[in-house]
Amino acid sequence: MARSTERLAAGTPLLQVRDVAVQFQTMDGPVNAVEGVDLDLAAGETLAIVGESGSGKSTTAMAVIGLLPGNGKVTRGSIMFEGEDLVGASEGVMRTIRGRSIGLVPQDPMSNLNPVAKIGTQIAETLLAHGLATRKNVDKRVVETLAAAGLPNAEERAKQYPHEFSGGMRQRALIAIGLACNPKLLIADEPTSALDVTVQKTILDQLERMTGELGTALMLITHDLGLAAERASRVVVMNRGRIVEQGPARQILEDPQQPYTQALVRAAPSVSAVRLRPEVFRTTVSGIPEIAKTDAAAVVTERPEAAAPSTPAEAAVVDNIVEVEGLTKVFKVRGSKEDFVAVDDVSFSIPRGETVAIVGESGSGKTTTARMMLKVVEPTKGVMRFDGTDVATFKGKQLKEFRQRVQPIFQDPYSSLNPMFSIERIITEPLDFYKRGSAKERAARVRQLLDDVALPQTMLRRYPSELSGGQRQRVAIARALALSPDLIVCDEPVSALDVLVQDQVLTLLRDLQGEYGLSYLFISHDLAVVRLISDYVCVMKDGALVEAASSEEIFTNPRDPYTRRLLASIPGNELDIAV
16 A cells, blocks of 8 residues: 555545444444544644544544444445555454554553553554664664653653652653554544643643645544644534544634634633632631742742631631641652652642642642642651641541531543443442432432533443543542542543533533532642632642642732743633634
8 A cells, every 4th residue: 555645646635534434343232432523634733623531533443544433334434545545444454554654642541551561661562563673783773762652751650650640740651652563644532631831731742843845644532622723723613422523733723714613712721711610609718728949940939818707706717718828749769879859848728618629730749748638648748637636646436527517520531431331330439438319319310410510321230441531531520529528639521521511610610619519629630620710719839839829810910920921821812712
């Protein structure tokens, strides 16, 4: 099969998809996931496909590269790549094309990296399989590939395993594998959804350079409309397996014509938006979370902010559900004499019924802080008080009560859900374990939770592997809400969601906070989301707090250069994307 773009007729697209339909065979009968898709992608062009989770974006991309699940198949249409139809091509032909001609950056880093193989070994396999390195120089090529994907200390990182990487670092490793062979077409399925904005910019700049210098086409699957508008020349909008609108990126997102596209744009978070406020207001007076960091290199300026109380008597005391003082976590590093300080003398508090967000780059210590809050990781030193009591003293009944009152929503919805459990069993499990209500009441609670996170009741009999990334994350959120906790530690809870569901979930979190007085510790790299959800923001860098203030001040008057750099890196920040 000829696969050289030079052999294409002048003006012929590198990729032509015509009237493609994809069907899945399920226990409930056939499901038409994609219906009549038509799109073109020229050499060197960047095309973004946007839409809700389950709209057919990823299924269309997997059909192109021939990686549909065993129960899925292309039932009609053609997929012409470099003049050859890939529909019906043998597995041998597709193996030759994958990696060398069509690269893939999949969405879920944990399930797509071999947990028992070093990162360098996995990249080396790709290079050797396609003859792009020899046994003699493969180690050098691996380091170069990791460095190009934005991983610092690439030589040391190549010797580590996936579980030793943060979520963002694992995603960068996948990007390194996808780019290793300099493919002519790169399919990137949410390639930066787990990355902080500065690294995201580095990766996207690198992809853009590849497109310009090598003539590589990029099919970008994303729910980030700002990213699509900033990075793609054209945008395809999908809904329920069909294309509803497509055209030049700026035109589609600045002046959408279809109601569905308009709804997507309206739901997209923006750093210029105001904070989502609970529908049920409580009169509270809260100072900025306390900061005790005095390192001259990272001075944190306290900027008190108080809501106006209805009477002076109500302004007496700030009621903090969590108070953290001098929290520090030091890890031993395999093969190194030096310890790694993941969290360095961090102090803050979470006012009851309010939201404190922690932002920063991948590896800044955000998730480690969250894990210490959950008592999953023990701090090296420091104190954390929950409702006035030192968490380190919790044992037996007290610890069991703490586990019910503090619930997590983890970043990676695939690894945090048991693949052997149905969705119904996953959500019911905490209710069963803590013996909440009768069997009938638990079943009703599970169905209500599915409604709350915008999942249909038909999902109950499915398993995590049968759900999209966004759907899995909604299940994780429903499970966290099951016990009606007082504090929810949210580690990137909406990073895998499309903008419409993201908007629904953020609104849900807001409403629950207003109704039940919930408190949130919100870990996120998405500053636009943080702007919507948070009362206060703590900015972390290299394990330490560099700035903390009210959300309003952080976004309108950032004082630290690092904070300003984070804000400047937001995709589409300068674009006028509005209906």
